[in-house]
Amino acid sequence: MVSFGIVFTALGASLPHVIARFGIDKREAGAMLSLLGFSVLAGSLVFGPIVDRRGYKPLMLVSFTASTVGLEAIAFAPSPGWLRAAVALIGFSGALVNGAANALVVDVSPGRRTGALAFMAGFFGAGAAAVPLALGLLAGHASHAAILAATGVFFVIPLAMTVRVTFPPEKQPQGFPLGAARDLLRDPVLLLIGLMLFLESGMESIVGGWSSTLFVEAFDVGLERAQIYLAVFWLGLMLGRFAIGALMKRGSGLWLLVAGMGTAFTGAVWLVTGHAPAAAGIAVFLIGCGFAPVFPVLFGVTGDRYPHLSGTALGLALGMALMGGMSLPYATGVLAGAYGLRGAFVIVPASLVGMAILFAILRPRLARVESPS
Numbered sequence: 115m116v117s118f119g120i121v122f123t124a125l126g127a128s129l130p131h132v133i134a135r136f137g138i139d140k141r142e143a144g145a146m147l148s149l150l151g152f153s154v155l156a157g158s159l160v161f162g163p164i165v166d167r168r169g170y171k172p173l174m175l176v177s178f179t180a181s182t183v184g185l186e187a188i189a190f191a192p193s194p195g196w197l198r199a200a201v202a203l204i205g206f207s208g209a210l211v212n213g214a215a216n217a218l219v220v221d222v223s224p225g226r227r228t229g230a231l232a233f234m235a236g237f238f239g240a241g242a243a244a245v246p247l248a249l250g251l252l253a254g255h256a257s258h259a260a261i262l263a264a265t266g267v268f269f270v271i272p273l274a275m276t277v278r279v280t281f282p283p284e285k286q287p288q289g290f291p292l293g294a295a296r297d298l299l300r301d302p303v304l305l306l307i308g309l310m311l312f313l314e315s316g317m318e319s320i321v322g323g324w325s326s327t328l329f330v331e332a333f334d335v336g337l338e339r340a341q342i343y344l345a346v347f348w349l350g351l352m353l354g355r356f357a358i359g360a361l362m363k364r365g366s367g368l369w370l371l372v373a374g375m376g377t378a379f380t381g382a383v384w385l386v387t388g389h390a391p392a393a394a395g396i397a398v399f400l401i402g403c404g405f406a407p408v409f410p411v412l413f414g415v416t417g418d419r420y421p422h423l424s425g426t427a428l429g430l431a432l433g434m435a436l437m438g439g440m441s442l443p444y445a446t447g448v449l450a451g452a453y454g455l456r457g458a459f460v461i462v463p464a465s466l467v468g469m470a471i472l473f474a475i476l477r478p479r480l481a482r483v484e485s486p487s
Contacts, residue, residue: 115215115234117272119241119348120265121181121208124188125150125201126323127246127344130330130337131258136194140455144447147323149198151315151440153205154212158436161213162429169284170214174276177214180207182269189263211272212238213432217425220417221282228367228414233359235410239352239402243345246326250341298420298427306476307412308434313465313472314408315435316442317378320462321347321401323443328455333391343395350402358407367414368477370407375470378404382463386456401462408469409435415480 125132125146133143164173180203187200215234223230245265252261298304325347329340358370381400388394413428420427442461449458 115212115237116241116244117178117181117269118208118212118215119238119243120245120268121185121204122150122154122212122238123242123245123322123348124185124204124262124265126319127249127326127341128188128258128262129323130327130340132197133327136197138194140447140450142194143327144444144450146198146201147319147443147447148440150201150205151319151436151438151443153202154209155433155436155440157206157209158213158429158432160429161210162217162426164210165214165217165284165425167284170218170281171276171279173210174214175273177207177210178269178273178276180204181211182266182273185266185269186263189259189266209432209436213425213429216413216432217428218281220413220421220428224421226362227417228411229359229362231359231413231417232355232362232367232407232410235406236352236355236359239348239350239355239406242322243348243352246341246345246348250338250345253338253341298430301419303419303476303479304416304427304431305434306472306479307416308431310469310472310476311409311412311431311435312438313442313469314405314438316438317462317465318351318405319439319443320446320459321398321405324446324450324455324459325398328459329391329394332454332456333389333394335391343391343398346395347398347402350399351406352402354403354406355410358410367407367411368480371411371473374404374407375466375473376404377401379463379466380404382459382466386459386463 129143129147132138132146133140138146161173184200184204184207188197188204191197191200216231219230219234220227245262248261248265249258322344326337326340326344329335329343330337335343354374358367362370378401381397381404385394385397385401388397413431416427416431442465446455446458446461449461
């Protein structure tokens, strides 16, 4: 999950450099973020049937290798075309790793899935924070490309661990049950979860992809310092998830969603209306903390409902989530061209209101509907 955090945030942390290096506008930059989201969407849709049918190890070995190649390509891309290809590669391969890691934790953590998922997801925040921190702190000592390329060395660690670890066996060795997968799409609970994750993923991509640019433009912060503020968002996400993982041993933790949405909404309004960089830094930290419980809690609910097709069920939920990760950052770029980034960031508090409405519909359904599996 550290590796997925690295590949998922590499583009967002590099976005100001990419805009300056290739002379692209905000619409094109938003399209680049949407390409990352589309690639993650594609990987999220295919990982489930693969791990349910073939197991974890082959998929993860290929994915770690491809992520390394894609990260090095982003660092040294000679043209926007090469950069787009690299972004697509890291998005697709990173999604395979992310999906497999979540499904694996669901499989090995019966009865304590929410806490285990939250603890694991905290390591995503560690990787996500590492990239902007490295770019911000080492900017005066090495080039942007060199710093980004050096992070690729990290992938040797999970690659070696994957070779050594014994994974659970595949769940559907005799063939993939397409009928059962179709039934998942008719479950209203899964659809509501997917819609909530659609908004959550879109907001994470907006804040993670556009925050450094927002601090440069709206708060008159230098480029290197803006990377630190972006890292503060990911640190908030990381610390929030580690705290949930330590506190939540059993149960779904649905109450954490309410607390998280309220915290994120407070930070989002503060960010949109504030003017001081320090206050905005606190705001993005609160947003990160507020986002922390959403994926672990909703993934835990999904894993509990579909234990025999956990990979596929999580893949469908991730697929719906990443549609938001693909579309909302692009919409932010379009709105930023017309109203500025501060005005475009109104999407975040508005999406949190939408999540709260969906949760109000979902909660009673979880209480009275048994798992179709």
